[in-house]
Amino acid sequence: MTLPVGLFVRILLISTIVVPALYANNPAVGRCLRAAQVLDKVMRIPERAIPQELMGRSQCIAIIPGVKKAGFGFGGRYGKGVMSCRSGDESGWTGPLAVKLEGGSFGLQIGGSSTDFVLLIFNKRGVKRLLKSKFTLGGDAAVAGGPLGRSAQAQTDAQLRAEILSYSRSRGLFAGVSLEGATLRPGHKANEKIYGRQIDPKQVLAAQVTAPSSVQPFIDALNRYSSSKHR
Numbered sequence: 001m002t003l004p005v006g007l008f009v010r011i012l013l014i015s016t017i018v019v020p021a022l023y024a025n026n027p028a029v030g031r032c033l034r035a036a037q038v039l040d041k042v043m044r045i046p047e048r049a050i051p052q053e054l055m056g057r058s059q060c061i062a063i064i065p066g067v068k069k070a071g072f073g074f075g076g077r078y079g080k081g082v083m084s085c086r087s088g089d090e091s092g093w094t095g096p097l098a099v100k101l102e103g104g105s106f107g108l109q110i111g112g113s114s115t116d117f118v119l120l121i122f123n124k125r126g127v128k129r130l131l132k133s134k135f136t137l138g139g140d141a142a143v144a145g146g147p148l149g150r151s152a153q154a155q156t157d158a159q160l161r162a163e164i165l166s167y168s169r170s171r172g173l174f175a176g177v178s179l180e181g182a183t184l185r186p187g188h189k190a191n192e193k194i195y196g197r198q199i200d201p202k203q204v205l206a207a208q209v210t211a212p213s214s215v216q217p218f219i220d221a222l223n224r225y226s227s228s229k230h231r
Contacts, residue, residue: 052225
């Protein structure tokens with residue numbers, strides 16, 4: 001999907017002016033806007049993007065920008081991001097739920113001290129486990145590095161069996177990557193910062209909590225790159 005010039009300019013303005021300002025005042029909201037920016041960059045070149053068919057089939061999407069390395073070569077990482085699930089109505093997606101990605105062996109690092117991750121979740125069983133406390137990728141839910149390009153036909157048997165497909169982006173290089181052993185869990189304090197009060201994560205992902213206007217760019221980005229015809 002190629003973005004119109006006008007839309008690209010607006011995204012650039014958000015990333016260079018609005019996002020840094022909001023991130024300084026409210027880091028949790030800033031991560032929502034950074035997540036939207038990550039998805040725009042990932043999907044900008046169709047030949048190297050997440051296949052539109054997979055975006056359309058996903059039931060939930062998690063984006064964790066700027067995950068930091070905790071080791072050299074092979075090692076663990078830690079990062080904070082947001083996720084959203086299908087809302088079941090015309091609005092498309094629920095408001096963002098803050099999540100944390102921790103630990104695990106992430107395979108050979110592809111350069112840079114900061115990496116963006118995108119996770120496509122194809123059923124809500126894993127999400128239910130997450131809402132109880134946390135779940136382990138590859139343990140509680142099968143995970144595999146996802147294919148790239150216009151079509152999802154390049155999927156391997158492992159990818160077809162996976163409940164979650166994972167992608168990483170570092171220094172402009174985007175690739176499918178395995179996240180076996182990493183854990184994902186809600187970020188309760190960050191959720192309070194996003195919604196201005198304590199909220200139940202279950203209510204967020206059940207579309208029972210209205211998302212504040214400050215995080216609308218994140219929901220807009222999900223709607224822009226997913227299609228209901230593939231659900």
